[in-house]
Amino acid sequence: MEVDVLSFCAEELSRLEGLDLRRILRLLSAAQYTEIEVDGRQILLFASNDYLGFANHERIIHAAKTALDRYGVGAGSARLICGHMEAHRLLESELAAFKTKEDAVLFSSGYLANVGSIPALAGEGDAIFSDELNHASIVDGVRLSKAERSIYPHMDVDVLDRRLAEHRGLHPKARRLVMTDSVFSMDGTLAPLPALADACERHGAMLMVDEAHATGVLGPGGRGAVAHFELEDRVPILMGTLSKALGSAGGFVAGSRTLCEYLRNKARSFIFDTALPPAMAAAASEGLRLLALDPLRGERLLAQTRMLAEQLSSMGYAVAEPEAAILAIHFGDASSVLHFSRDLLEHDDILVPAIRPPTVPEGGSRLRLTLSSAHTPAQIERLLRAFESRSPA
Numbered sequence: 001m002e003v004d005v006l007s008f009c010a011e012e013l014s015r016l017e018g019l020d021l022r023r024i025l026r027l028l029s030a031a032q033y034t035e036i037e038v039d040g041r042q043i044l045l046f047a048s049n050d051y052l053g054f055a056n057h058e059r060i061i062h063a064a065k066t067a068l069d070r071y072g073v074g075a076g077s078a079r080l081i082c083g084h085m086e087a088h089r090l091l092e093s094e095l096a097a098f099k100t101k102e103d104a105v106l107f108s109s110g111y112l113a114n115v116g117s118i119p120a121l122a123g124e125g126d127a128i129f130s131d132e133l134n135h136a137s138i139v140d141g142v143r144l145s146k147a148e149r150s151i152y153p154h155m156d157v158d159v160l161d162r163r164l165a166e167h168r169g170l171h172p173k174a175r176r177l178v179m180t181d182s183v184f185s186m187d188g189t190l191a192p193l194p195a196l197a198d199a200c201e202r203h204g205a206m207l208m209v210d211e212a213h214a215t216g217v218l219g220p221g222g223r224g225a226v227a228h229f230e231l232e233d234r235v236p237i238l239m240g241t242l243s244k245a246l247g248s249a250g251g252f253v254a255g256s257r258t259l260c261e262y263l264r265n266k267a268r269s270f271i272f273d274t275a276l277p278p279a280m281a282a283a284a285s286e287g288l289r290l291l292a293l294d295p296l297r298g299e300r301l302l303a304q305t306r307m308l309a310e311q312l313s314s315m316g317y318a319v320a321e322p323e324a325a326i327l328a329i330h331f332g333d334a335s336s337v338l339h340f341s342r343d344l345l346e347h348d349d350i351l352v353p354a355i356r357p358p359t360v361p362e363g364g365s366r367l368r369l370t371l372s373s374a375h376t377p378a379q380i381e382r383l384l385r386a387f388e389s390r391s392p393a
């Protein structure tokens, strides 16, 4: 008798199905903008990370097409094998200037930037201190490192400070790396960056900040949360992605020239990964140019997000004051949030995803709504009417 060596796949899928946790992919039949087309239906979307509408901006599309004609599609090899292209070099220097750092290193995604840089910065005998709500790419980067791990309670700088002091006492010569998201992706809250920078300086630790949800949205000219707090000189390692507000694909780490040269030599996801397609680099460069032309894009988006939060809150929904373009609308229990989200999609063709455990803690179920500057006032009005016609859980 033949044994089905893959039977565990079907078993696990039906287990997930039973828990209402099995995920399926939606097929989108047109570009993803503020609306998506699914099975011939137009769905109004409040779930994308395309915060500034850049993924479908005509100037960014044009920049990518021009680069396609010039460089072709694939980069052909890892950058250390055959070299890189002008589009890569240019974008690295533009990102460095944008983040007021000496240099920046490009990766093929933000995920790969974290997964490669973290183990390169801290290894055997070192220690990494990571916020418990950090993004999965940070979690995985920490797991790949041979360093000791310390997951500290969410935004708890006092606990972190004690652990750093203790570690320094025991291992004065070891490296200590503190990792945090600047904007936490499920809550839209801002990390206490000034206090984190103080703690790191007190205990000789490196601070690395993931600006994925802040780049393009927060800080002067959309330069991020570190710039918002004027901490550029005190955060030596800045990470970000080109795939959210910048509307392209790819990730980066910005810092000193030496740090970037080190990562080009040591980060395995840089060394062993084919370079970012040059057209994506050119598109991200155009995104930076658009931001520079209209540096208040992020600020307007934040103002709009705050206004939406106030309106929802006056209807009785449990919304905290947003610090980024992400709104968490709290429901508590998983089944009511799921019902709300499904009903909104079925009856109003509006998608606001439900986030449940294990993504968030038990009792922390919520709708996670993201706003984009591409949303029209009429679309926001439609969302508000749909929420008004329902009752908060």
Ligand SMILES: *Cc1c(COP(=O)(O)O)cnc(C)c1O
Binding pocket: 109, 110, 111, 112, 114, 135, 137, 181, 185, 210, 212, 213, 241, 242, 243, 249, 250, 251
């Ligand atoms: C999206 C995200 C990433 C990954 O970036 P990609 O470019 O999508 O791979 C990393 N960190 C955080 C906090 C993110 O939200």
